[in-house]
Amino acid sequence: MSKMDLTRRGVMKTGAVAGAGLAVPTIFTAGSASAFVNEPTGGSVTLGFNVPQSGPYADEGADELRAYELAVEHLNGGGDGGMMSTFSSKTLDGTGIMGKKVEYVTGDTQTKSDAARASAKSMIEKDGAIMITGGSSSGVAVAVQALCQEAGVIFMAGLTHSNDTTGKDKKANGFRHFFNSYMSGAALAPVLANAYGTDRKAYHLTADYNWGYTTEEAITSATEAMGWETVETVKTPLAATDFSAYITPVLQSDADVLVLNHYGGNMVNSLTNAVQFGLRERIVNGKQFEIVVPLYSRLMARGAGENVKGIYGSTNWHWSLPDEGSKAFVKSFGTKYGFPPSQAAHTCYVQTMLYADAVQRAGSFNPCAVVEALEGFEFDGLGNGPTLYRAGDHQCFKDVLVVRGKENPTSEFDLLEIVEITPAGQVTYPVDHPQFAGGALGNCNPGA
Amino acid sequence: MFGLNKKDSVLFVLVLFLTMCAPFLLNPFPQGSELAQFNAGYPDLMQRFVIFGIFAIGFNILFGLTGYLSFGHAAFLGVGSYAGVWMMKLLTMNVIPAIMISVIVAGLFSVLVGYVSLRRSGIYFSILTLAFAQMSFSLAYSVLTPITNGETGLQLNLDDPRILGVSEVNGSIPPPNLFGLSLRDSAEMTFGNWVFTFNTGYYMCAVLMLIAFYISIRIFRSPFGMMLRAVKSNQQRLNYTGLNTKPYTLAAFVISGMYAGLAGGLMVAMDPLAGAERMQWTASGEVVLMTILGGAGTLIGPVLGASFIKYCENIFSKINDNILHQWFAFMPDGIEDVIVFLVHPFVGKGWHLTLGLMFMLVVIFLPGGLVEGGQRIGRLFRRRKPDAASDASQTKPAE
Numbered sequence: 091m092s093k094m095d096l097t098r099r100g101v102m103k104t105g106a107v108a109g110a111g112l113a114v115p116t117i118f119t120a121g122s123a124s125a126f127v128n129e130p131t132g133g134s135v136t137l138g139f140n141v142p143q144s145g146p147y148a149d150e151g152a153d154e155l156r157a158y159e160l161a162v163e164h165l166n167g168g169g170d171g172g173m174m175s176t177f178s179s180k181t182l183d184g185t186g187i188m189g190k191k192v193e194y195v196t197g198d199t200q201t202k203s204d205a206a207r208a209s210a211k212s213m214i215e216k217d218g219a220i221m222i223t224g225g226s227s228s229g230v231a232v233a234v235q236a237l238c239q240e241a242g243v244i245f246m247a248g249l250t251h252s253n254d255t256t257g258k259d260k261k262a263n264g265f266r267h268f269f270n271s272y273m274s275g276a277a278l279a280p281v282l283a284n285a286y287g288t289d290r291k292a293y294h295l296t297a298d299y300n301w302g303y304t305t306e307e308a309i310t311s312a313t314e315a316m317g318w319e320t321v322e323t324v325k326t327p328l329a330a331t332d333f334s335a336y337i338t339p340v341l342q343s344d345a346d347v348l349v350l351n352h353y354g355g356n357m358v359n360s361l362t363n364a365v366q367f368g369l370r371e372r373i374v375n376g377k378q379f380e381i382v383v384p385l386y387s388r389l390m391a392r393g394a395g396e397n398v399k400g401i402y403g404s405t406n407w408h409w410s411l412p413d414e415g416s417k418a419f420v421k422s423f424g425t426k427y428g429f430p431p432s433q434a435a436h437t438c439y440v441q442t443m444l445y446a447d448a449v450q451r452a453g454s455f456n457p458c459a460v461v462e463a464l465e466g467f468e469f470d471g472l473g474n475g476p477t478l479y480r481a482g483d484h485q486c487f488k489d490v491l492v493v494r495g496k497e498n499p500t501s502e503f504d505l506l507e508i509v510e511i512t513p514a515g516q517v518t519y520p521v522d523h524p525q526f527a528g529g530a531l532g533n534c535n536p537g538a
Numbered sequence: 539m540f541g542l543n544k545k546d547s548v549l550f551v552l553v554l555f556l557t558m559c560a561p562f563l564l565n566p567f568p569q570g571s572e573l574a575q576f577n578a579g580y581p582d583l584m585q586r587f588v589i590f591g592i593f594a595i596g597f598n599i600l601f602g603l604t605g606y607l608s609f610g611h612a613a614f615l616g617v618g619s620y621a622g623v624w625m626m627k628l629l630t631m632n633v634i635p636a637i638m639i640s641v642i643v644a645g646l647f648s649v650l651v652g653y654v655s656l657r658r659s660g661i662y663f664s665i666l667t668l669a670f671a672q673m674s675f676s677l678a679y680s681v682l683t684p685i686t687n688g689e690t691g692l693q694l695n696l697d698d699p700r701i702l703g704v705s706e707v708n709g710s711i712p713p714p715n716l717f718g719l720s721l722r723d724s725a726e727m728t729f730g731n732w733v734f735t736f737n738t739g740y741y742m743c744a745v746l747m748l749i750a751f752y753i754s755i756r757i758f759r760s761p762f763g764m765m766l767r768a769v770k771s772n773q774q775r776l777n778y779t780g781l782n783t784k785p786y787t788l789a790a791f792v793i794s795g796m797y798a799g800l801a802g803g804l805m806v807a808m809d810p811l812a813g814a815e816r817m818q819w820t821a822s823g824e825v826v827l828m829t830i831l832g833g834a835g836t837l838i839g840p841v842l843g844a845s846f847i848k849y850c851e852n853i854f855s856k857i858n859d860n861i862l863h864q865w866f867a868f869m870p871d872g873i874e875d876v877i878v879f880l881v882h883p884f885v886g887k888g889w890h891l892t893l894g895l896m897f898m899l900v901v902i903f904l905p906g907g908l909v910e911g912g913q914r915i916g917r918l919f920r921r922r923k924p925d926a927a928s929d930a931s932q933t934k935p936a937e
Contacts, residue, residue, distance in 0.1 A: 143855075143887035196858045198887055203691040203813035205851075211582035211809070212852055215735075229689040233811055236693050240711065240722075254690065262709070298680040299689035325680065328689070530696050533709030 126456045127242040127537025128218045135190040135455065137162070137442070138197065138219030140210050140234060141248065145201040146354055147226035149389050150434040154224055154248055155196060156427055157435035161442035164422070165192045172422040173443060176415040176471035181450035188449060199225055203233035210234050214241050220455050221246060223441055226434060228252030228301045235264035242537020244457050246441035249434040251353075251385055253304040256485035257526035262534040263457055265464055265479065267444065267486045268437045269517070271305040272525050274384045274404040275312030277490040277512035282402060286347065286380055288317035293345035295336055295360060297352050298325040305351045305384050307525060321345040326352070326360070333360040337367045346374040349382045357383055358393035365397045386493055388432050391505040398495030398505065405491045407436040407473050408506055416473040430503050440472045444479075458534040476514070482521035483531065487514045546755050549837060553751055557744040560584050561734045568731030572865060576853060581724055581737035583852050585808045587845045588740070588747040589801050594828040594840030595747075595754045596797020600790050601826070602835035603763060605770035609664045609822050610651070610671025614795040616678065616817030618644040618802025620685070623692045623812045630703035631712045633721065633742075633807035637800065644799020645792055652791035656784060659773065671822050678814040691813035714807050716742055721807060739808050746804065747841075750797060755837055757793070766790050827893075831900055833907025842908045850893045857885035 130136070139158045142151035164172045167184030174182050186192050195217045197209030206225065213219040222238050223246040225231045231250035238245035239261040247255055247266040251274070256266050282290075292313060296302040302325070310320045321343050326336050337360075340348055348369060352360050364370075364381055372379035383390075386403030409420045409430035419439065423431040431439070444464065452459035465481035474488040493506040519526070542550060556563065565579030578584070597611050618640035625636040655666040678686040686692055696706045704712055713720045721739035728734075757763050765786050768776055776783050806812055815821065824847065832843025862878045862885070869877065884892045904910045 144890070148887070194860075195856060196886070198855045198889075202815040203811060204815055207809060207811065208582060208586065208852060209855070212580060212856065215580040215582050216577070229691060229813070232690045233693070233813065236811065237809070240713070252690075259690065259693075300683075300687075301689075303683075303688075327676075328679070528697075530709075532696050532706070532711075535710050 125536065126458075128214065128220045130190055130218075130220060130455055133190060134193045135187055136213075136217055136219045137192060137194045137445075138210065138213035138217065138222040139194055139224050140197045140199050140206060140213065140222055141224040141438075142201045142226050142230075143196075143198040145199075147201050150226040150249060150354075150387070150432065151199070151224075153389070153432045153435040154226065154438040157423070157431060157439040158194065158224070158442060160423060160426060161439045162192050162194055163426075165442070165446050169426070170418075170422050173415050173419050173439070173472055176418050177443060177447070178470040179447050179451065181447055182443070187446045188453070188455070192446070195219060199227075199230050199234075201227050201230060203229055206230040206234050207237050210237055211241070214238075214243055219243065221445055223445070224248040224438060225250060228255055229299070231255050231266075232259040232300075235259065235261050239263045239532070239535055242457060242535045244445065244460050246445050248438050248441065251305070252301040253308065253525050254300060254529075256483045257304075258529035260483050260529055260531050262461060262484075262531045265441070265444075265484045267441050269404075269406050269488070269490050270485065271301070271308035271384070272312075272519055272523070273490050273517040274305065275308035276517040276519075277404050277492050277510075278309070278382070278384060278402065279312035279316050280512075280516075281492045281510055282313065282318075282347075282382065283316045285402065287377070290318045290347045290377070290380075291321045291343075291345045291375070292318050292347045292349050292382075293321050293340050293343055294323040294349045294351060295333070295340075296323055296325050297328050297356050299328050301353065302328075302351050304525065306349075309349055309351065309382075309384050311525070318347070326356070328356065330356070331359050333363040334367070336360070337363050337369070340364075340369065341367065341372075344374060346377045347380045347382060349384065351384060353385055353387075354390060355393070357390050361394050361397050361401070386506060387434070388503065388505060389434075391495060392502060399497050401495045402509070403493055405493050405506065406433045408433065408491055408493060408508060409436075410504070410506075410508065411473060411491075413471075413473060413475065415471045419473060436473060443472065444469070457536045461534040475511075478514070480521070483526065487518050489514050490517050540752065542755060543759070546759065546837075550748075550752065550755065553838060553841070554748060557588060557748060560587070560740070560744070561736050565732065565734055569733050570731060575857065575861060578849055578853060579735060581735060581740050582808075583848065584737065584740045585743050585804075586848045586852070588743045589804045589808070590825075590828065590844035590848055591841040592743075592747050592750045592804065593798055593801035593825055594832065594844040595750055596794040596801070597825045598794075598829050598834060598836075598840040599754060599757055599766075599797065600794040601829055602840075603758070603766035603770060604787055604790050606656075606659065606787060606791070607664045607826065608655075608667040608791070608794075609819065609826065610667035610669070610674075611794070611798050611825050612819075612821035613651070613671035613674040613817050614644040614648050614798035615802040615805070615821070616674060616812065616814070617647045618799030619806045619812035619816055620678070620692055621799075622803040622806040623694070623810055626700075626714065626806070626810055627694060627698040628701065630700055631714050632703065633714050633716055633803075636714075636807055637746075637803040640803025640806070641796050641799045644802060645796040648792045648795025648798075649788070652788050652795070656787050656791060668819060668822070671817060672819055675814055675817040675819070678817060686812070686814060689814065691811050693811045711810075714739075714810055743804050743808065746800065750800065751837075751841070758837060762786070762789070827897060831897060831907055833909030836907070836909040839907050839909040846896075846908065847893065850889055850896070854885050854889035854892055855887070859886070 141154045163169045199206035210222050221244045225248040228250045231247045235245045245264040253271045296306040350360050369379050381401050383403040386405045391398045420430050448460045448463040452463040464479050467479045470476045477486050477488040490512045492510040494509045496507045499505050561579050565577045567573040567577050621643035622636035622640040625639050629635050651670045694711045713722045724735050724737040769783050828843035828847050829840045833839025866874045866877050
């Protein structure tokens with residue numbers, strides 16, 4: 091072995107150096123004496139928009155970013171003000187938030203928890219972001235929400251549909267405007283019962299990850315409650331692009347409904363495969379075979395093209411809604427970008443407005459004050475009718491749209507038609523509902 | 539010093555200086571200036587520099603010395619992370635048990651993987667390790683959801699037992715600590731417009747990286763390291779001389795697996811969440827990139843490569859069109875838009891493209907990685923006079 095000369099003096103010298111080195115970080119006292127982390131002191135306030143710019147949900151991410159830019163423009167008094175004029179709370183006046191100009195930083199979540207957290211951390215630690223928002227996947231939303239809770243900033247979730255975001259993984263500093271799997275199930279089940287009858291046999295294909303599980307659970311329990319039977323539930327890998335191998339067993343079973351608990355590219359591919367296998371022309375048990383897609387988005391409908399016609403699903407918001415808020419939003423988004431916004435864009439825009447308004451009403455950027463202002467907040471005019479931010483789990487309760495692929499679309503954006511607007515009351519559940527059990531909000535954390 | 543020769547001592551002191559002064563060195567631009575965008579001296583990124591430095595140092599012990607290219611090293615990092623989070627869930631928020639168990643579990647897992655994979659060499663070895671890593675990823679992503687929490691990632695909860703610590707403090711999860719010293723605490727020092735952040739967690743990681751670096755130097759200079767180099771240069775000849783190389787390669791594999799486990803443990807100590815993507819093949823590929831980019835087989839190369847890639851990932855990915863327009867605002871409108879249009883594909887979501895180009899340039903022009911670049915610059919300055927003389931005599935036109 092190589093030589094290792096240890097002398098008493100050598101050891102003491104290096105010990106002293108190492109000790110001094112270790113002591114260095116503790117010599118300085120914490121510099122800032124602010125009441126909460128990233129307290130905005132200058133004339134501006136920084137928001138962090140953390141969206142997927144690469145990976146499977148890059149389309150949604152790009153649309154979210156457009157919505158955020160629009161929201162910032164409106165908050166700073168630019169453009170036509172969008173939904174600020176229809177929002178039931180009138181505290182926002184186009185002078186920024188509490189008189190501070192709104193600035194923003196962006197980051198790429200890559201739809202990976204690690205990358206999303208790294209990006210959010212750099213926004214908090216480097217850019218001084220006071221609020222983080224965005225995301226297009228529940229895994230990322232849950233991960234970033236936990237980070238924001240630890241760091242002491244507010245998290246306004248973007249597109250996240252899993253029950254867990256406001257269920258077992260809920261956090262005091264996190265808020266979700268988007269609807270969830272349970273609501274999809276509760277809204278879809280009666281419509282499906284009306285359209286297809288109550289003695290159906292359902293076969294589920296489920297994306298093999300967290301969102302898939304909660305959606306499958308929500309849909310099976312909601313449909314079983316009205317008399318359907320669940321024949322089989324099969325998990326499919328998230329990375330799968332060809333679902334033929336999973337469709338063939340459906341043909342051999344006696345199921346007469348196929349539920350595709352898939353989102354994004356998964357759903358586009360599985361639906362296309364199912365249609366190619368002639369499932370929609372099949373007659374089983376004397377009944378027409380049907381396909382159901384619990385969570386729809388316009389971007390997905392466009393990807394699946396012809397195949398979505400007549401297929402039921404649920405969605406958070408659709409640009410064809412006739413209320414004043416939706417019309418104002420579609421108009422200002424369309425003027426700026428030339429096409430109507432997606433549901434992801436809508437929820438992100440609304441979340442930004444809700445945050446800004448909560449700060450105005452609270453009179454402080456302190457996360458705890460904001461949490462207090464948002465909890466139990468009832469509002470209207472943001473496109474979903476009267477809405478409640480429930481204090482118990484920080485979930486918004488509002489109407490849910492049941493939609494169907496349009497038979498005769500008039501444009502590439504006009505792919506879905508609204509079948510029914512399920513009232514909020516019908517999709518409301520107690521905070522301790524079994525599908526949301528476990529986990530606790532904890533206390534709000536202002537950081538410093 | 540510490541049994542290192544003079545050259546290695548100098549290198550070690552240089553790394554010591556770089557890591558200890560990182561908060562100053564990485565924040566060269568004053569706050570609020572246009573260039574502040576390029577500052578990297580915030581705790582999260584500094585922690586990543588040293589953690590991925592450890593990961594790459596470990597990978598280099600295997601790849602740089604024996605030449606065995608493992609394409610599944612991220613699996614050990616992931617396994618270490620999961621083990622670390624479980625310790626924090628079950629035992630205590632003190633990170634020492636978490637880090638120790640991370641190293642141990644990753645070491646055991648690498649014994650298993652190494653024992654099977656090392657039966658083959660070359661491309662077959664790479665494919666076997668890749669297969670193991672993808673298998674671990676898929677298991678963690680779906681089948682093992684009760685242990686790994688699947689796609690969402692394993693994280694701490696308020697109702698975790700933490701039998702040696704406390705479950706919650708005022709309705710919050712207690713922060714990870716080192717014997718009571720919170721790793722999230724930072725001290726700030728202000729000089730005019732410059733703000734330097736000194737973070738406890740960073741310094742803990744930095745000290746561990748120095749230890750890891752020191753061990754790596756000792757391995758490189760030991761007879762064991764020489765044996766590993768012999769494996770790289772001609773394994774067949776070694777076998778013919780009657781030596782069994784398997785124990786050596788397996789030992790190198792396990793050591794580098796333990797380094798990966800240490801990196802994984804530190805990652806969760808800094809940020810208590812373990813996601814399955816950490817084990818994906820892209821993550822395994824990343825450490826290969828880091829090592830080759832910095833200089834495989836050199837001591838400091840992997841650390842440089844790791845820092846370079848993490849810098850690109852965290853800094854370039856955050857430059858958006860808005861910022862570009864601010865930078866080029868002094869130009870006439872038309873030209874500004876053209877420039878922004880040209881730069882746009884390389885920043886923001888296009889940071890992979892920038893990284894890819896850099897990687898190609900380095901591999902083509904500097905096969906020895908960034909270290910070779912440094913050496914060339916060094917030579918340029920040191921031997922300017924004699925070189926200039928000899929160059930003048932040699933580079934006469936052919937005509």
